[in-house]
Amino acid sequence: MAPLATVIIPHHNDATRLSACLRALDRCDERSKVEFIVVDNGTPPLPAVFPDLHQNTRFLYEATAGAANARNVGVQSAVTNILIFTDSDCTPAPDFLTQAIRAAREADITGGDVRLTQSHANGVTAFEQVFAFNQRRYIEEMQFSVTANLATSMNVFNHVGPFRADLSEDLDWGRRATALGYKITYQPDMIVYHPCRTTWTELRAKWNRITAELHGVHNSDGKPTVLWILRALAMPLSVVGHVPRVLSSPKLTTWRARGAALGVLARLRLWRMFAMIRLTIPQKPAERRRPKGFG
Numbered sequence: 001m002a003p004l005a006t007v008i009i010p011h012h013n014d015a016t017r018l019s020a021c022l023r024a025l026d027r028c029d030e031r032s033k034v035e036f037i038v039v040d041n042g043t044p045p046l047p048a049v050f051p052d053l054h055q056n057t058r059f060l061y062e063a064t065a066g067a068a069n070a071r072n073v074g075v076q077s078a079v080t081n082i083l084i085f086t087d088s089d090c091t092p093a094p095d096f097l098t099q100a101i102r103a104a105r106e107a108d109i110t111g112g113d114v115r116l117t118q119s120h121a122n123g124v125t126a127f128e129q130v131f132a133f134n135q136r137r138y139i140e141e142m143q144f145s146v147t148a149n150l151a152t153s154m155n156v157f158n159h160v161g162p163f164r165a166d167l168s169e170d171l172d173w174g175r176r177a178t179a180l181g182y183k184i185t186y187q188p189d190m191i192v193y194h195p196c197r198t199t200w201t202e203l204r205a206k207w208n209r210i211t212a213e214l215h216g217v218h219n220s221d222g223k224p225t226v227l228w229i230l231r232a233l234a235m236p237l238s239v240v241g242h243v244p245r246v247l248s249s250p251k252l253t254t255w256r257a258r259g260a261a262l263g264v265l266a267r268l269r270l271w272r273m274f275a276m277i278r279l280t281i282p283q284k285p286a287e288r289r290r291p292k293g294f295g
Helices: 015-026 067-077 096-106 123-131 135-142 154-160 169-179 200-220 225-233 238-248 255-279
Strands: 005-011 034-040 057-061 082-086 109-117 149-153 184-195
Touching: 005 015, 005 067, 005 096, 015 034, 015 096, 034 067, 057 067, 067 169, 082 096, 082 154, 096 109, 096 149, 096 184, 109 135, 123 200, 123 238, 123 255, 135 184, 149 154, 149 184, 154 169, 169 184, 169 200, 200 225, 200 255, 225 255, 238 255
Parallel strands: 005 034, 005 082, 034 057, 109 184
Antiparallel strands: 082 149, 109 149
């Protein structure tokens, strides 16, 4: 029987979590109606024996780095009209496929809830609990959904066009979709779980990527460099505006956790100021890279 929907999963050097993601999807309702496509984007690629452990999944390889490129390869290989996107480090809920298929039938584009899990508590996990994956706000205020939990149709995707690499592809794709008149709907019952970052190194790596991608969006919009620099200089000042959000968050239940989250917020905003400014400094091609952090 031909599949009803396709789940597309980009993967980069995290075989353990990819296995957990695929096992969770295998346990979902509607599994027999859905095709899974994993597009490996890692160096080195997945071991040759890995597909044997997940025989009901199609494995592809995309040599050009970037999740946007990997997702596009997955879409090109899909044979269904319903497209469901998640990430290799996500664990879908048991009814995820049921919810995603229903959402794709009823709405142009749907973003679901991304719930955070943590193995232990510290300042980084406290910060993540407050600020990471605020899907309702992304969708209702910023008109995009993260691709860790997104459902749409091939018809909509082809009209909007592929994800664009080297910028914030989910933000860019969502903005292009809404500009064409498509509506993005938030569905809180369409759930995947994502682990919190637990160390400063992991958090900084995440914001290395996001900062570079947001700079790409800024440039693609034709906005002046001076505006980007002004945004960078405002980063440390923005900490004050976020203090009430941390202090009032129901996800932090102790003053110690709130204080730790505020400390990470201040450190990250200061780091982001330098990282953003660094992106405006011309570099030789061999030196061009995403921003490094300090501390």
